[in-house]
Amino acid sequence: MEVTLLIEAMDSSFKIMEKAKSDSVGLLETAVRLTSRTRSIEEKKINEILKGAKSRKGKVQNIAVSFLLLFVFWLLLSGKFDLFHMTLGFICSLLISFLTYDLLFANVRVGDIRLTIFRFLRYIPWLMYQIITSNFYVAKLVLKPGMYIDPHIVKFRTKLESDISWVALANSITLTPGTITMNIHDGEFFIHALDRKVADDLKSGEMEDRIAHIFMEADHIYIQDVLDVAAIFSELRKNL
Amino acid sequence: MINKSDDIIVMTIARLIIPFIQLYALYVLMHGHYSPGGGFQGGVILGASFILLIITHGIVEARKKISKKAITLFSSFGVFIYAGIGALCLILSGNYLDYGYLSKILHVDAAHARSLGILGVETGVGLAVMAVMVSIFINISSFGESAPENNTDEEE
Numbered sequence: 001m002e003v004t005l006l007i008e009a010m011d012s013s014f015k016i017m018e019k020a021k022s023d024s025v026g027l028l029e030t031a032v033r034l035t036s037r038t039r040s041i042e043e044k045k046i047n048e049i050l051k052g053a054k055s056r057k058g059k060v061q062n063i064a065v066s067f068l069l070l071f072v073f074w075l076l077l078s079g080k081f082d083l084f085h086m087t088l089g090f091i092c093s094l095l096i097s098f099l100t101y102d103l104l105f106a107n108v109r110v111g112d113i114r115l116t117i118f119r120f121l122r123y124i125p126w127l128m129y130q131i132i133t134s135n136f137y138v139a140k141l142v143l144k145p146g147m148y149i150d151p152h153i154v155k156f157r158t159k160l161e162s163d164i165s166w167v168a169l170a171n172s173i174t175l176t177p178g179t180i181t182m183n184i185h186d187g188e189f190f191i192h193a194l195d196r197k198v199a200d201d202l203k204s205g206e207m208e209d210r211i212a213h214i215f216m217e218a219d220h221i222y223i224q225d226v227l228d229v230a231a232i233f234s235e236l237r238k239n240l
Numbered sequence: 241m242i243n244k245s246d247d248i249i250v251m252t253i254a255r256l257i258i259p260f261i262q263l264y265a266l267y268v269l270m271h272g273h274y275s276p277g278g279g280f281q282g283g284v285i286l287g288a289s290f291i292l293l294i295i296t297h298g299i300v301e302a303r304k305k306i307s308k309k310a311i312t313l314f315s316s317f318g319v320f321i322y323a324g325i326g327a328l329c330l331i332l333s334g335n336y337l338d339y340g341y342l343s344k345i346l347h348v349d350a351a352h353a354r355s356l357g358i359l360g361v362e363t364g365v366g367l368a369v370m371a372v373m374v375s376i377f378i379n380i381s382s383f384g385e386s387a388p389e390n391n392t393d394e395e396e
Contacts, residue, residue: 066259069259070259070260070263073260073263074263074267077263077264077267078267078271080274085270088270092263092266092267092270093263095266096259096262096263096266097259099259099262099305100258100259100262100305103255103256103258103259103293104255104256104259106255163248163251163252164252166248166249166252167248167249167252167253170249171249181249183247184247184248184249
């Protein structure tokens with residue numbers, strides 16, 4: 001009697017183990033499938049980035065966007081909205097956009113351009129605030145009788161990747177009183193700082209983080225990773 | 241021969257601002273009969289934008305935008321437009337560059353024909369000035385040699 005019970009128990013435990021094994025195999029398979037899917041999506045994205053401006057669609061899009069920009073600029077300049085001048089503006093903008101679309105959109109990265117513009121507009125008030133506060137600081141520093149300045153050159157390597165974000169950072173640094181960008185060489189910024197405190201503010205890297213946020217660099221990549229992993233986890237949870 | 245600039249700030253700002261400089265040049269050219277400006281000024285601004293391109297991106301890159309053939313063509317074509325409109329007025333029994341007589345072929349009244357005639361002449365002047373400015377700059381910067389053009393030919 002006890003033997004049969006034991007055998008039954010063993011049998012059921014084997015069954016449970018078998019089921020668990022098949023379940024886990026299924027889970028692993030879905031995980032592998034999901035990973036390969038995300039990888040293929042990523043590869044496609046990388047290919048798109050590599051092809052980027054070369055592809056036909058990108059070219060047409062670039063010409064269209066630069067045409068719109070230039071036409072708006074023309075309307076602002078001209079201020080005459082009759083048919084003759086609008087036609088002239090249309091022709092001129094089309095000519096220039098065909099000639100220079102690859103200058104205006106030389107290093108375009110992935111990401112939503114509208115979001116970039118929105119973030120950039122939100123960045124300007126912060127920059128204004130920084131400029132005003134450091135204005136007061138530098139004025140106080142210079143007007144003090146002793147003039148306790150400590151000019152030195154700061155060198156740091158940036159985590160930003162594209163030329164446009166480098167230029168945005170460099171110009172933000174130059175616009176802020178007390179610091180001047182002297183040179184950018186292979187991703188290394190050489191900055192002249194008037195004082196130790198100004199240099200420390202710069203080294204804290206808040207400005208750099210904000211620029212990276214605008215142009216969706218550095219941090220943006222990690223966000224993409226988290227999103228990929230989230231899809232796999234949700235699928236796993238469903239199966240469990 | 242001018243090589244590519246190694247200053248990333250200058251290069252990037254130049255590449256962003258050149259299209260707008262060129263459009264501004266065309267605006268000055270086209271609105272010459274309403275506001276200050278005209279063919280020569282527009283042409284100079286247009287030429288300056290190409291010179292900026294040469295200084296920042298190097299002459300080899302700039303040749304892709306404006307080739308030697310295009311410069312030669314534009315400098316003679318601009319003069320041709322100017323002289324052609326003048327001669328057209330002469331043919332239409334007017335004086336040289338007497339735009340009022342263009343109304344016979346444009347089917348508009350004399351005042352409007354004058355306006356259009358001035359626009360055409362200024363376009364010609366602008367093209368010629370632009371091409372000549374760029375060619376003078378390239379000749380001075382390359383010491384009169386046409387080395388860059390030969391190099392690109394060999395690469396192709």
